[in-house]
Structures are given as structure tokens and as C-alpha cells.
Amino acid sequence: MGGADNACGALGNISHPESQGLISVGTSGVVLAYSKRAERVTGKYHYFNSAISGWDYKMGVTLSAGYSLEWFRKVFAPEEDFEELTSELAQVPIGANGVVFNPYLFGERSPYFNPYLSASITGVRANHTRQDIVRAILEGVAFSLKNVYQEMELSESIQTFRITGGVVKNPLWLQMFADIFETKMEVLTLDEGPAFGALMCAIQGAEGRDASEILAKFNPLRKVLMPVEENIVCYREAYQRFLEQSELQNQWSKKRK
Incomplete structure (x- = not known):
């Protein structure tokens, strides 16, 4: 029994694969959800075998998540x-x-899946400040991962996301994800998903214990964030602007090949 880094990361964070998903925001960003359907949809996201018997998982990646903020800094x-x-x-x-x-x-x-896409900061006018741009960067990363999630065509909607990575150090960014995904976000006590998932593989292989039992005992919840209704409406409008600009960027990049 074993798995790749994200397969073990999912195992180390998700206790109920039928209703929970995973968001990981470090240098890059990942959104992951389990699936029981044997399918291979090309050009939108990845589809892999998981570390849980009977489940596969869909996964999408934003290459420059936390790195976007590091680049600006x-x-x-x-x-x-x-x-x-x-x-x-x-x-x-x-x-x-x-x-x-x-x-x-x-x-x-x-x-x-376009290596020619370029980043952009648009809508800037003389009245804007550095903080406007920094906030746009945090929002843009969350919007990008939501765009990935919406392309996954899940048969069941995710009721809760477990979120991990450097994002958990920033309360404002965490709340952004809850509001933008319009879904409850949960932070676990240990932020060592892949390593902990590998340990769980060993425990399950040796003792046959259930993953949810291991998580509840050794990696309990530390924080829960609920989406705020009045924020959701505002983010929906901003997200549409993001999608429109992303589509333009995608079209322009293909002309510059």
C-alpha cells in the first residue's frame, strides 16, 4: 500500500472521501477530489489512482500560487x-x-494546460494602491483554483474542503477560500499531509485501521471557517472578471506561439 505525494496528502487530510476535498496552497496550488467513476478526461485536470481502495482522484494544479505573492514581494x-x-x-x-x-x-x-500563458495585473488606475494589487494576487490564486474545481465535473458536490499549506498562516486568505468556494474550510492540527498520509499507509497496512479513525485520533481539527453570505455575492462578481481575463489571456497566448 502506498501513493504519490498528493495521494498521500489526500489520505493524510481527508476522512470522508465521498464528501470532502483537499486544497493545498504552497508554492503551487492543488485542488483534489475523490471519484469512483473510471474516466479519463483530457486537457482539463489529472486523474489518478488513490491510496484508498475503490477510489480514484481528480486533481488540478495552479503552478504559481504562493509563489505569486513571493514574486511580488x-x-x-x-x-x-x-x-x-x-x-x-x-x-x-x-x-x-x-x-x-x-x-x-x-x-x-x-x-x-498552456505553457504560453502569461500572468497579468489588469484594471490598474492612478487611484490604486499597492494593497489593492496584493489583495488581487491573493484573490487571483483562489479564483484560479476555483476555476480548476469547476472544471472537474464532479458527480457529487464537495461539502467540506480540508485546506493545508502556507495559506493556513493567513486568516484573511483562509476566509477568502471559504467565501470564494462557497464551502466550509477545515484546518487540521498537523500541516504535514503527504508525510502523515504515508504514515497512515503504514498503519493501515500493519493494523488494518480505518483512515477516519486514525485522522480523528492523531490529526484532529484545529479551525473551521464558514463562508460569509454577504461576501459570496461580491466574490462572484470579481470571479467573473477573473474568468473573462483568463480567457483573453489564453486566446492571446495562442497567437504568440
């Missing part, structure tokens, strides 16, 4: 850490005052 604010860079974002309204960031610094995998 290195270029425009190298003397600041991430906490300083994001300290005033709560003062910026949802939608970043019309600024849109599309995080395609390395091209993109899901859902475009």
Missing part, C-alpha cells in the same frame, strides 16, 4: 516579510477595487 517589497506585506489587506474591499491578477507566471496547467 521579491520585486516590489524585498525588505518586507509576508506578514508586513499583507497586514492592511482587510481595509481593501472584496474585488480589490477592480484590480484583477491572473497567476500564470509559469504558464498554467489546469484547466488550460
